[in-house]
Amino acid sequence: MALTSHIMPYDSLWPARFKADKPSIASAFGEDLIAIHHVGSTAVPGLAAKPEIDVLVEVHNHHCASARDRVLIDLGYRRGSDLTPDHHFYRRDVQGVRTHKLHVCRQGHVSIARMLGFRDLLRQDPALRQQYQSLKLQLEASNVNGMAEYLEKKAPFIIETLLKAGVIASR
Template sequence: MALTSKISLYDDQWPGAFSAEKGRIAKGFGCELIEVHHVGSTAVPGLAAKPEIDLLAVVVEHRDEVARNAFMATLGYVRGSDLSPGHHFYRRDVEGVRTHKVHVCICGHEQIGRMLRFRDLLRQDSGIRQQYQDLKLRLEAGNREGIGEYLAQKAPFIDAVMDGLSQ
């Protein structure tokens, strides 16, 4: 089973793709939107990644989910399962290939800081960035069960790095 898309070398177009998508999705959040961040591997210059733009929308609260889901559907997004209380998830595929993911978290949610700290660490520390890239490429090469397996096998590395930051 394949991943949602194939890992590729860093593409200088990814920041522009984030900015364009940020503008598209922001319209659907109205006054509940606080900010939108570029997160995930495409937000880290020099890091190979699945070419899926990850956006983190921070909101005051989840107000009208029905209207938001309908708006996101007009942009080609499908609402996925909530990743945790207060952490909603949307994905967009084009011709069977994942292109974008949107995490919507209530202000103060623990995942906001975690995603931003991990992104910033990868931007700043070339050694950890290289280790993470090597791991991702190894996991892709040996993957048999799809994205769930890939994410589960990346998690111990991310947890160890994040635990090291909090000590």
């Protein structure tokens, strides 16, 4: 089982793709919207990534989720399984190729601090960015079970980094 796409060198057009899609994504959330953030590897200049734009949407609540889903469907998104309570997930594929992942989290959800914190740490620390890139390339090369395996194997690095930086507290 393959990953949704292959890791490629950083593309300076990724932030522009995020900015171009931000207004249409915002249209799905109305008054529940707090903020829309570009997260994930495509949000980190110089970092190789799967060319899938990760978007984090912060909302006050998940009110009118069915209406929101209809707008997102019209934009080409499909609702996936909720990752945790109050963390909804959507994906957009164009001609069978994943282009976007949309994380919709209720205000205060732990995933918000994790995604923003890890992105910011990678942006600030070239050595950390290189370590993470090397890990991702290694995991891609050895992957046999697809995306779940890839995410599971890079999670310890992310958690350890966030713990060391004090972004999250140890359990």
